[in-house]
Amino acid sequence: MNLTIEVPEEYDICEETEYGNVAPELPFIFDHRRETGKKNKIEEKIVYLDLDETLVHCPRLSIWMKIFNYYNDMSIKENEEKLKDNIKIFLQMGGLRPGVKELFQTLNELLIMKKIDRIGIFTSASNRNNYVNYVKRCIEDLCEIPENTISFVITREFSTYYSRDGATIKDLYECYKLFYSIETSTELYENYGIKDAVILDDKPYNVAQFACGEYDKNIIGINQYKKDIPFLEFIKNIKLEWCDKNKIINLLKDGKVRNDEPLSKERTIVATILNDEVIYPYNFDYIDDGDMYKKIEIIKNRFMS
Numbered sequence: 001m002n003l004t005i006e007v008p009e010e011y012d013i014c015e016e017t018e019y020g021n022v023a024p025e026l027p028f029i030f031d032h033r034r035e036t037g038k039k040n041k042i043e044e045k046i047v048y049l050d051l052d053e054t055l056v057h058c059p060r061l062s063i064w065m066k067i068f069n070y071y072n073d074m075s076i077k078e079n080e081e082k083l084k085d086n087i088k089i090f091l092q093m094g095g096l097r098p099g100v101k102e103l104f105q106t107l108n109e110l111l112i113m114k115k116i117d118r119i120g121i122f123t124s125a126s127n128r129n130n131y132v133n134y135v136k137r138c139i140e141d142l143c144e145i146p147e148n149t150i151s152f153v154i155t156r157e158f159s160t161y162y163s164r165d166g167a168t169i170k171d172l173y174e175c176y177k178l179f180y181s182i183e184t185s186t187e188l189y190e191n192y193g194i195k196d197a198v199i200l201d202d203k204p205y206n207v208a209q210f211a212c213g214e215y216d217k218n219i220i221g222i223n224q225y226k227k228d229i230p231f232l233e234f235i236k237n238i239k240l241e242w243c244d245k246n247k248i249i250n251l252l253k254d255g256k257v258r259n260d261e262p263l264s265k266e267r268t269i270v271a272t273i274l275n276d277e278v279i280y281p282y283n284f285d286y287i288d289d290g291d292m293y294k295k296i297e298i299i300k301n302r303f304m305s
């Protein structure tokens, strides 16, 4: 695909990306000395799951969601469902990591057996355009687990600390802040504990408790999952009735949008897609290393024993 294109300004339907706060000079270090040795703390068995590159790889999905949001009134329920269907197709084409269905089925069983209390997504991604909420709902559908088995979602919007790579620092106490109204961090460390919380993340070093020593078993690293799903294949597979799908496919095959031709919805969409591919050239050959299956065993053993 020829990606040397110039995108006229009027084609640009996407806002500039905000990247949250500037990363601090030094990575955040969790001060575990603030924890008290108090017994009878509330110790919930929480399973936090990172989203991007752990459960899914959706590099092209956010631009598609922006396009869809731009052209469709999302206050209409039917449009929400159509977007959800598109996201599901994206995930079925490889956006969803192999083993994720087995992971959620295992976690759901652990929930039913009361071996764990909560499962949630803990991500550095922003929930703008409801990205995380939609992906969560699609994961629940595709993994055939009851709605809201994933009972909480912590996104970039909740975060206070950022690492040098721009990701958020994830604190294993975060769930308590979300579910209990806790006034001070002293109250938090006095009354709540995290020895029974685990997180599965491809960037374990961005967990606040990483390298504390005593929480090594709580932080489970996993190899990064990356999978390229080219837009041409994606568009071919989805249902589109609010624009001319064939026009989009032909323009994508050309790989360019000339500046001298009149604006149309399809040309604008393709220019937006191609522009995004120039800025973020994703091209991954992924070999499934089965790492998720190993991690399922670790989580299972952790809570069954």
Ligand SMILES: [Mg+2]
Pocket (backbone or CB within 6 Å): 050, 051, 052, 053, 054, 201, 202, 203
């Ligand atoms: Mg990640």
